[in-house]
Amino acid sequence: MRYFIELSYNGKAYHGWQNQPNAxxxxxVLENALSTLLGESVAIVGAGRTDAGVHAKQIFAHFxxxxxxxxxxxxxxxxxxxxxxxxxxxVFKVKPDAHARFDALSRSYLYRISLKKNAFxxxxxxxxxxxxxxxMMKEAAKILFDYKDFQCFSKVHTDVKTYNCDIKExxxxxxxxxxxxxxxxxxxxxxxxxxxxxxxxxxxxxxIEVADMHQIIKSKNRGEAGYSVPAQGLYLTAVEYPDxxxxxx
Numbered sequence: 001m002r003y004f005i006e007l008s009y010n011g012k013a014y015h016g017w018q019n020q021p022n023a024x025x026x027x028x029v030l031e032n033a034l035s036t037l038l039g040e041s042v043a044i045v046g047a048g049r050t051d052a053g054v055h056a057k058q059i060f061a062h063f064x065x066x067x068x069x070x071x072x073x074x075x076x077x078x079x080x081x082x083x084x085x086x087x088x089x090x091v092f093k094v095k096p097d098a099h100a101r102f103d104a105l106s107r108s109y110l111y112r113i114s115l116k117k118n119a120f121x122x123x124x125x126x127x128x129x130x131x132x133x134x135x136m137m138k139e140a141a142k143i144l145f146d147y148k149d150f151q152c153f154s155k156v157h158t159d160v161k162t163y164n165c166d167i168k169e170x171x172x173x174x175x176x177x178x179x180x181x182x183x184x185x186x187x188x189x190x191x192x193x194x195x196x197x198x199x200x201x202x203x204x205x206x207x208i209e210v211a212d213m214h215q216i217i218k219s220k221n222r223g224e225a226g227y228s229v230p231a232q233g234l235y236l237t238a239v240e241y242p243d244x245x246x247x248x249x
Contacts, residue, residue, distance in 0.1 A: 053231030
């Protein structure tokens with residue numbers, strides 16, 4: 001039987017989601033917890049591969065077991081067993097071929113930019129000292145909808161078949177003393193959101209013009225785009241799936 005786990009985590013202590021040979025990952029910690037509690041070797045597959053230091057407010061993973069699971073009890077036991085920076089929200093049964101990564105319809109990210117120095121959000125947001133022209137950044141973000149190929153924002157030497165992504169939302173909002181950038185797409189390339197935000201910040205501080213966004217994207221060259229903003233401001237906030245993968249029991 002296949003199950004989905006819904007969880008969230010603070011990524012500060014982890015070298016990303018995916019298992020690493022010489023560094024701790026969220027996947028490794030969760031697999032160890034499940035294997036211990038279920039008394040069998042359990043492998044999980046996540047909805048995405050967040051980088052080191054990136055957080056997730058919602059992410060899903062699937063695993064297989066022949067055991068009949070008391071789902072509420074497993075949630076309770078996992079939360080008791082796991083460290084405080086990983087929280088389990090739900091466990092539910094899905095169809096045998098349901099896949100946490102490939103069946104996802106969309107993913108949404110939030111990037112938090114602190115506009116004022118704040119001693120209490122240094123590990124949750126990225127402080128930009130310069131004055132930002134938010135209206136210019138909003139105009140530049142709209143240009144993303146004109147394109148599908150975002151190779152210019154992808155980490156180099158990435159093993160993907162296509163650099164095409166269907167961006168569904170991309171907008172800025174002021175939330176108290178922070179500027180929040182939210183973006184939703186069917187898929188994202190490695191480092192894509194952080195590179196987009198770095199490019200938009202370059203526009204906001206006047207290093208480049210709004211119109212330069214077109215040439216950057218058309219170049220398909222990572223060197224033409226902006227810097228990769230720090231990981232601590234990035235959150236995977238939502239992953240959406242079709243309703244039919246879930247089994248009610």
